[in-house]
Amino acid sequence: MAKKRTKKYVYYFGGKQSEGRSQMKLLLGGKGANLAEMAQLGLPVPPGFTITTEACDEYYKIGRKKLMAAIKPQVNAALKKLEKATGKTFGKGPKPLLMSVRSGAAVSMPGMMDTVLNLGLNPDTIKALIELTGNERFVMDSYRRFIQMFGDVVMGVAHHDFEHELDAVKKARKRKLDTDLTLDDLKEVIRRYKRVYKKSVGKAFPTDPKEQLYAGVDAVFGSWKNPRAIKYRQLNDIRGLLGTAVNCQTMVFGNSGDNSATGVAFTRDPSTGEHKYFYGEYLINAQGEDVVAGIRTPQQITLKGSREWAKAQKISEKVRKTEYPSLQELMPRVFKQLDNIRIRLEKHYREMQDVEFTIEDGTLYMLQTRTGKRTAKAAVKIATDMVKEKLITEKQAVLRVDPDALDQLLHPVFVKASEDKARCLTVGLPASPGAATGQAVFGADEAEAWKAKGHQVILCRTETSPEDIGGMAASAGILTSRGGMTSHAAVVARGMGTCCVAGAGDVQINYAARKMAVNGVTVKQGDWISLNGSTGALYLGKVDTVDPSLTGPFGTIMKLADKYRKLGVRTNADTPHDTAVAVKFGAEGIGLCRTEHMFFEGDRIVSFRRLILVAESVKKLKEQHGVETLEDLERTCRKCGKSCASAMTAIKQYKQALAELLPLQRKDFTGIFRALKGRPCTVRLLDPPLHEFLPHDSAGQKEMAKIMKVKPARIKQLVDSLHEFNPMLGHRGCRLGITYPEVTEMQTRAICEAAAKVKGSKPEIMVPLVGNVKELANQKALIVDTIAAVEKAKKKKINVLIGTMIEVPRAAMTADEIATEAEFFSFGTNDLTQMGCGFSRDDAGKFLGEYVERGIFEYDPFQVLDQKGVGRLVETSVELGKKARKDLKIGICGEHGGEPKSVEFCHRVGLNYVSCSPFRVPIARLAAAQAALRK
Numbered sequence: 001m002a003k004k005r006t007k008k009y010v011y012y013f014g015g016k017q018s019e020g021r022s023q024m025k026l027l028l029g030g031k032g033a034n035l036a037e038m039a040q041l042g043l044p045v046p047p048g049f050t051i052t053t054e055a056c057d058e059y060y061k062i063g064r065k066k067l068m069a070a071i072k073p074q075v076n077a078a079l080k081k082l083e084k085a086t087g088k089t090f091g092k093g094p095k096p097l098l099m100s101v102r103s104g105a106a107v108s109m110p111g112m113m114d115t116v117l118n119l120g121l122n123p124d125t126i127k128a129l130i131e132l133t134g135n136e137r138f139v140m141d142s143y144r145r146f147i148q149m150f151g152d153v154v155m156g157v158a159h160h161d162f163e164h165e166l167d168a169v170k171k172a173r174k175r176k177l178d179t180d181l182t183l184d185d186l187k188e189v190i191r192r193y194k195r196v197y198k199k200s201v202g203k204a205f206p207t208d209p210k211e212q213l214y215a216g217v218d219a220v221f222g223s224w225k226n227p228r229a230i231k232y233r234q235l236n237d238i239r240g241l242l243g244t245a246v247n248c249q250t251m252v253f254g255n256s257g258d259n260s261a262t263g264v265a266f267t268r269d270p271s272t273g274e275h276k277y278f279y280g281e282y283l284i285n286a287q288g289e290d291v292v293a294g295i296r297t298p299q300q301i302t303l304k305g306s307r308e309w310a311k312a313q314k315i316s317e318k319v320r321k322t323e324y325p326s327l328q329e330l331m332p333r334v335f336k337q338l339d340n341i342r343i344r345l346e347k348h349y350r351e352m353q354d355v356e357f358t359i360e361d362g363t364l365y366m367l368q369t370r371t372g373k374r375t376a377k378a379a380v381k382i383a384t385d386m387v388k389e390k391l392i393t394e395k396q397a398v399l400r401v402d403p404d405a406l407d408q409l410l411h412p413v414f415v416k417a418s419e420d421k422a423r424c425l426t427v428g429l430p431a432s433p434g435a436a437t438g439q440a441v442f443g444a445d446e447a448e449a450w451k452a453k454g455h456q457v458i459l460c461r462t463e464t465s466p467e468d469i470g471g472m473a474a475s476a477g478i479l480t481s482r483g484g485m486t487s488h489a490a491v492v493a494r495g496m497g498t499c500c501v502a503g504a505g506d507v508q509i510n511y512a513a514r515k516m517a518v519n520g521v522t523v524k525q526g527d528w529i530s531l532n533g534s535t536g537a538l539y540l541g542k543v544d545t546v547d548p549s550l551t552g553p554f555g556t557i558m559k560l561a562d563k564y565r566k567l568g569v570r571t572n573a574d575t576p577h578d579t580a581v582a583v584k585f586g587a588e589g590i591g592l593c594r595t596e597h598m599f600f601e602g603d604r605i606v607s608f609r610r611l612i613l614v615a616e617s618v619k620k621l622k623e624q625h626g627v628e629t630l631e632d633l634e635r636t637c638r639k640c641g642k643s644c645a646s647a648m649t650a651i652k653q654y655k656q657a658l659a660e661l662l663p664l665q666r667k668d669f670t671g672i673f674r675a676l677k678g679r680p681c682t683v684r685l686l687d688p689p690l691h692e693f694l695p696h697d698s699a700g701q702k703e704m705a706k707i708m709k710v711k712p713a714r715i716k717q718l719v720d721s722l723h724e725f726n727p728m729l730g731h732r733g734c735r736l737g738i739t740y741p742e743v744t745e746m747q748t749r750a751i752c753e754a755a756a757k758v759k760g761s762k763p764e765i766m767v768p769l770v771g772n773v774k775e776l777a778n779q780k781a782l783i784v785d786t787i788a789a790v791e792k793a794k795k796k797k798i799n800v801l802i803g804t805m806i807e808v809p810r811a812a813m814t815a816d817e818i819a820t821e822a823e824f825f826s827f828g829t830n831d832l833t834q835m836g837c838g839f840s841r842d843d844a845g846k847f848l849g850e851y852v853e854r855g856i857f858e859y860d861p862f863q864v865l866d867q868k869g870v871g872r873l874v875e876t877s878v879e880l881g882k883k884a885r886k887d888l889k890i891g892i893c894g895e896h897g898g899e900p901k902s903v904e905f906c907h908r909v910g911l912n913y914v915s916c917s918p919f920r921v922p923i924a925r926l927a928a929a930q931a932a933l934r935k
């Protein structure tokens with residue numbers, strides 16, 4: 001008869017008998033898998049066993065009772081094996097076995113259950129342990145820790161209630177540190193703890209070790225779905241895990257006296273990546289998390305580290321040596337052993353490790369190893385160093401660095417010593433990374449004016465709005481007292497790459513008096529302040545900054561990324577300055593040059609408004625006279641003389657506006673083409689609805705009327721007539737170019753004339769919002785004629801590609817037709833998402849958050865491309881487009897172009913390039929390389 005195989009829930013670890021491996025993280029959790037691996041390697045790991053994440057999964061599926069019953073036989077068997085291996089017995093003398101119960105998912109995750117140490121203590125084992133060690137103080141110290149941890153972690157007794165009693169005893173008996181507590185003090189603490197426990201739980205503290213153990217295991221599984229843990233997984237995008245594993249491990253004691261200690265260490269410096277020495281801290285006579293809990297000042301592991309630490313703390317060598325000696329000095333033999341383990345682990349894992357260790361009476365034990373968390377700076381340094389050390393390959397190095405983290409490296413930062421000295425006034429939200437120092441100004445206009453006079457300014461506002469753009473661009477940093485990480489200030493600042501601290505609630509701005517108050521300090525206009533956009537800190541006065549270094553390890557990683565990526569990376573930029581920045585960051589061209597921004601700057605808006613004012617009249621005249629072009633209209637009107645006088649005025653104004661705009665646009669393009677030095681540039685023709693260019697308040701309308709020499713009512717009427725219920729689906733994009741062909745013509749002319757001027761320019765003219773191939777055909781004919789006209793006038797061949805943005809679902813589905821006219825496609829995934837999902841970009845904020853929380857959409861589709869839906873449209877049009885035109889060039893220019901997951905998608909569906917804002921270019925380069933390497 002075949003025996004029913006039960007599932008294996010429990011994996012033993014200890015020496016060569018270990019059943020786990022580091023590759024089994026999904027099943028055993030990171031901690032369990034690596035404990036098994038270290039034990040296999042022959043490192044001194046206290047033996048124990050791991051209950052799998054599958055058990056945790058079933059805990060929720062079949063219920064805790066059934067699951068606990070199912071694992072019991074296996075746990076008991078593992079306990080037997082453990083007793084045999086250690087020569088100790090669980091719950092009995094003469095050598096009682098004590099255990100720790102530790103949670104550990106595949107991804108390290110604060111927020112889940114804390115560890116319980118010293119499990120298995122009860123009156124019998126306490127007695128036996130005292131006899132065995134002759135150290136009653138140590139046993140009582142372990143016991144009071146156990147009651148507190150078990151009570152707090154497993155039974156939910158308020159942590160504070162225990163701390164309160166401990167403090168009371170310390171105070172009454174005048175003890176400063178935990179280590180000052182005498183045996184008698186500890187006994188008093190234990191008495192009080194038991195009282196607290198009983199009061200809160202309603203039962204006496206459990207004495208049955210098995211009951212203690214199972215309650216601990218149960219609590220770990222239960223903690224997987226506590227709100228803190230769920231929130232943490234959400235925030236960190238941790239998905240697809242079964243649950244947490246539980247590690248039950250033989251205790252070793254760092255608190256058994258002055259020849260014992262516990263510590264944590266990194267095999268390389270997690271903040272700089274240096275590995276001149278071993279980075280870590282330890283405490284003598286301590287247990288568990290004492291080191292990180294800050295109850296005593298931890299000491300450094302190496303002598304070198306210890307001396308540097310003392311120097312920074314302004315502690316003399318004499319005091320250091322006597323009060324805070326390094327492990328290297330205090331226990332040289334153990335130090336040597338630990339240092340060898342460091343080298344061994346790095347060689348084995350080929351990765352920087354973060355380890356926990358304990359020394360019990362001079363014997364070293366390893367309690368944990370895992371991939372160490374690090375700053376972006378350390379990440380690139382470690383990855384490139386490890387290639388040099390032949391620990392990893394170039395490809396592995398490229399995969400080691402998180403693309404999003406690179407952002408930290410692209411902005412100026414404070415000189416640490418200078419920042420340490422500065423007076424921090426408050427801390428707001430770290431809305432846009434980098435560091436800035438400048439003089440406080442409280443208005444956008446002032447920011448521009450001060451900047452023009454050569455000042456370096458920080459714009460301080462309650463919040464910002466679109467009118468402040470100019471001032472924001474002129475500022476070295478932006479501070480707001482209201483608004484969150486997605487406030488206008490935060491979003492715009494990140495786009496500009498300008499440092500921003502948002503929502504600093506302690507800041508009270510008084511615009512009228514041109515000053516602000518922050519926690520009792522007054523900052524007047526012109527006073528120097530500094531912002532750290534990576535931490536949110538606001539400082540009084542100047543703090544020294546250094547520019548980011550794009551060479552060194554960063555440069556090396558970028559070079560490697562370029563070597564392995566297949567996707568091109570361009571930038572979205574519409575000024576020569578942004579273009580230059582992007583080129584410095586490695587952009588291979590411009591994927592989206594928006595031209596409307598150019599219409600807003602300075603006096604240009606006047607010319608453009610003049611054009612809008614008469615555009616409709618001119619169009620009507622053309623219809624009346626049955627002519628297509630402006631020249632024909634002019635000729636007809638001139639012929640009929642007087643009656644067309646007003647028509648002639650409108651035509652004249654229209655032409656004048658176009659004539660004013662042409663050289664300005666040409667100048668913009670010339671600057672951009674120069675900054676590009678022969679790289680291609682996709683220019684998008686006018687896109688937004690005209691309404692956006694007009695003043696909406698009566699003051700603004702009055703002013704416009706004055707400049708245009710018409711009555712304010714005329715302007716109001718114009719604004720009203722252009723009002724649309726749904727402007728995003730209204731008269732915009734190529735629909736404008738079809739109605740007002742002169743604008744397309746003027747823009748094309750400006751592009752071509754600039755191209756004729758700057759040798760090597762590679763303009764690509766992009767028609768926006770095409771949904772039907774005939775729209776494109778219409779615009780293309782106009783563009784082709786204009787190019788020919790310029791070529792003739794300049795006696796020069798101008799190489800221009802003509803293509804379209806794919807952003808209307810109809811265009812995506814008829815891409816084969818569109819490709820017969822278009823020489824390139826660029827996916828405008830912002831609009832494609834809006835129209836593809838039917839989510840208004842401006843209104844979706846109201847519900848998208850909830851959609852993501854409920855899992856209806858995995859991510860906000862405006863941030864991470866919705867691959868299933870919108871991505872399908874992209875894929876379909878790539879296929880159709882390439883079928884119709886083999887050499888069709890295809891890119892993406894939506895916000896998604898700089899988002900790593902979306903970049904990976906673009907690689908997979910065979911786009912030629914992605915385009916993103918300048919500061920995301922390095923991120924996209926690295927993400928593209930990773931996509932190519934992951935396949």
Ligand code: ADP
Nearest residue numbers: 100102103115249250251252288289356367368
């Ligand atoms: P975390 O995941 O929060 O780091 P751990 O499970 O690693 O929690 O446990 C916290 C601390 O408890 C560790 O730093 C270690 O020093 C201590 N600890 C855990 N298990 C044992 C053990 N068997 N013996 C001694 N100390 C232990």
Ligand code: MG
Nearest residue numbers: 113114115289
């Ligand atoms: Mg912890």
Ligand code: MG
Nearest residue numbers: 031356367368
């Ligand atoms: Mg740990």
